Amino acid sequence: MFIDCWKSAILIAALASVCCAQSLRQEAENAGLLVGTAVRPPQLSEAAYASTLAREFNMVEAEDAMKWWVLRPDRATYDFRQGDEVVHFAKAHQMKVRGHCLVWGRYNPDWLTHGHFTPRQLSRLLREHITRVMKHYRGQVFAWDVVNEALDENGNLRDALWYNQPGIGLSTEGTAYIEQVFRVAHKADSHALLFYNEAEGEGMNRKSDAIYVMVRDFKRRGVPIDGVGLQLHIPTLDAGTGAAADISSNIARLTALGVQVHITELDVSVPLDSNGMPKSEDLTRQAEVYRGIVRACLNNPGCTAIQTWGFSDKYSWIGSHSHGTRGHALLFDRAYQAKPAYRAVWEELSAGRTSDSKPHVNPLH
Numbered sequence: 001m002f003i004d005c006w007k008s009a010i011l012i013a014a015l016a017s018v019c020c021a022q023s024l025r026q027e028a029e030n031a032g033l034l035v036g037t038a039v040r041p042p043q044l045s046e047a048a049y050a051s052t053l054a055r056e057f058n059m060v061e062a063e064d065a066m067k068w069w070v071l072r073p074d075r076a077t078y079d080f081r082q083g084d085e086v087v088h089f090a091k092a093h094q095m096k097v098r099g100h101c102l103v104w105g106r107y108n109p110d111w112l113t114h115g116h117f118t119p120r121q122l123s124r125l126l127r128e129h130i131t132r133v134m135k136h137y138r139g140q141v142f143a144w145d146v147v148n149e150a151l152d153e154n155g156n157l158r159d160a161l162w163y164n165q166p167g168i169g170l171s172t173e174g175t176a177y178i179e180q181v182f183r184v185a186h187k188a189d190s191h192a193l194l195f196y197n198e199a200e201g202e203g204m205n206r207k208s209d210a211i212y213v214m215v216r217d218f219k220r221r222g223v224p225i226d227g228v229g230l231q232l233h234i235p236t237l238d239a240g241t242g243a244a245a246d247i248s249s250n251i252a253r254l255t256a257l258g259v260q261v262h263i264t265e266l267d268v269s270v271p272l273d274s275n276g277m278p279k280s281e282d283l284t285r286q287a288e289v290y291r292g293i294v295r296a297c298l299n300n301p302g303c304t305a306i307q308t309w310g311f312s313d314k315y316s317w318i319g320s321h322s323h324g325t326r327g328h329a330l331l332f333d334r335a336y337q338a339k340p341a342y343r344a345v346w347e348e349l350s351a352g353r354t355s356d357s358k359p360h361v362n363p364l365h
């Protein structure tokens with residue numbers, strides 16, 4: 001009896017030590033999955049940032065460097081320097097690159113939003129931008145968030161520069177402007193995967209229903225769309241706890257339409273005390289939220305990428321966005337030490353896909 005206890009203890013210790021012998025990217029590649037993160041070019045020169053990034057991820061996406069407000073300081077200029085830094089780092093470390101984002105109704109440069117352009121002028125500006133940017137990154141960016149966050153919480157089209165303020169001449173035709181943008185993107189780079197990317201439409205709700213209906217319509221009419229990005233910014237532990245089943249159902253119905261799903265901006269916020277620190281029990285709950293989401297993706301063969309919105313709590317949009325009340329949302333702490341969430345993700349990736357959920361497409365090639 002006593003010897004059996006010792007054997008169990010040794011076994012448990014041995015299993016515990018197994019965790020994380022390989023990196024996330026190694027486990028993900030075994031599972032036929034891309035594991036990525038949003039990156040900030042200025043941090044690529046920070047040794048710990050760069051080494052953690054290269055070791056753990058096989059995909060990157062510029063957090064901001066490929067957006068209008070960075071690429072286009074003025075109407076006559078394309079500034080690809082920051083985006084190129086991301087692409088060069090990815091090439092040096094055998095990583096794939098997602099592009100983000102060609103069309104968004106927010107955070108556009110003042111010269112564009114206050115330029116008093118007519119719909120015809122905006123349509124030309126948009127076509128020129130998409131074509132120039134996609135041709136610049138052709139063969140280097142394998143998938144693009146073509147349109148980002150076009151719907152409101154009820155699934156209706158948001159009022160926005162590119163839709164109806166004043167739009168590109170299709171403001172009375174519903175999703176026609178989105179369709180037009182996807183067609184322009186496909187013409188610019190017919191090899192890139194084209195995604196519609198959205199927040200808060202990850203589970204089963206009115207917004208995800210509207211996304212499903214739009215994608216089904218597009219697929220029926222041959223509009224060139226290849227995937228849906230589910231951002232999955234999870235603002236609280238309560239919001240994330242128990243959400244995986246709904247997310248899995250939504251992934252399943254989208255992939256049944258013949259498109260891929262990428263989880264594109266995953267982060268799970270925890271509450272912070274007056275010193276900006278989380279409770280350890282909340283970090284444990286956070287790990288289980290991450291676990292459920294990774295499992296939901298792995299159990300759906302059409303879910304081919306999981307990407308977090310940053311990877312170290314040292315660099316996350318949430319801190320400033322939440323005025324310090326919540327954060328610590330990522331897999332590594334501010335000192336690049338793996339958190340319980342990292343271990344949970346690693347364990348699910350290591351467990352791999354269920355036998356009937358091998359990916360239809362190999363996202364690694």
Ligand code: G3I
Nearest residue numbers: 063064067100101107148149199231233265309316317318
């Ligand atoms: O770098 C400048 C700095 O020089 C300046 O002093 C400072 C004050 O204005 O601004 C700094 O730029 C900020 C940039 O983040 C870098 O921190 C911009 O103002 C700020 O707008 C920008 O916010 C980004 C936001 O998108 C808007 O583009 C966040 O980093 C980024 O995480 C966030 O990401 C979005 C996704 O693209 C779409 N889904 C939601 C997600 C979170 O909002």
